[in-house]
Amino acid sequence: MKPFILFINGSPRKNGRTLKYLKKVMEGAKKEGGKVKLIHLIDFKILPCLGCYSNSPKSCTFPCKQKDDMEKIYPLLLKANGIVLGSPSYWFSVSGLVKNFIDRLTCLENNGYLLEEKIFAAISSAQESGGDEVSHYLISVFNEMGCIIPPFATPFFNEKGIGTWQKKELEILGRNIVRMAKVVKMAKLL
Numbered sequence: 001m002k003p004f005i006l007f008i009n010g011s012p013r014k015n016g017r018t019l020k021y022l023k024k025v026m027e028g029a030k031k032e033g034g035k036v037k038l039i040h041l042i043d044f045k046i047l048p049c050l051g052c053y054s055n056s057p058k059s060c061t062f063p064c065k066q067k068d069d070m071e072k073i074y075p076l077l078l079k080a081n082g083i084v085l086g087s088p089s090y091w092f093s094v095s096g097l098v099k100n101f102i103d104r105l106t107c108l109e110n111n112g113y114l115l116e117e118k119i120f121a122a123i124s125s126a127q128e129s130g131g132d133e134v135s136h137y138l139i140s141v142f143n144e145m146g147c148i149i150p151p152f153a154t155p156f157f158n159e160k161g162i163g164t165w166q167k168k169e170l171e172i173l174g175r176n177i178v179r180m181a182k183v184v185k186m187a188k189l190l
Contacts, residue, residue, distance in 0.1 A: 052065060093137065
């Protein structure tokens with residue numbers, strides 16, 4: 001029973017601090033026996049949400065009417081037992097890549113809460129400040145979509161980077177995600 005954990009880098013930089021922190025969580029997930037996959041949102045063409053839900057909730061369908069690379073990401077999200085999303089802080093909020101991505105998840109929530117019971121954590125990096133706002137925003141969104149939030153699920157870091165205890169917490173987060181995913185899988189079997 002190897003839970004599949006999807007790691008999503010929402011930074012336009014494929015080798016920046018956000019990825020560095022995601023990799024620490026990945027290490028913990030692997031040590032706990034999780035199967036991990038990393039994607040970079042910058043590699044995908046994700047168009048903005050068309051706002052179908054605002055016209056009528058019934059018009060917000062899955063799959064989404066907007067045709068782009070989200071069609072490649074949706075199956076990964078549905079398969080995943082856990083999701084870890086990293087974003088830098090851009091003016092106290094998520095990157096534009098992440099905002100478009102989140103908006104396009106409306107069809108998953110509106111058509112049966114398809115992310116429900118997935119374990120979710122957020123990672124944020126900030127040059128000066130705003131990292132806590134980003135992490136808490138992401139947790140709020142995914143919790144509203146029915147995801148389960150584990151301990152240590154909102155780490156954020158400023159330009160000083162991470163020290164020994166933060167590295168340990170990121171690894172613990174990775175382990176917690178896999179452990180919780182196993183518990184949810186077991187509960188579904190009962």
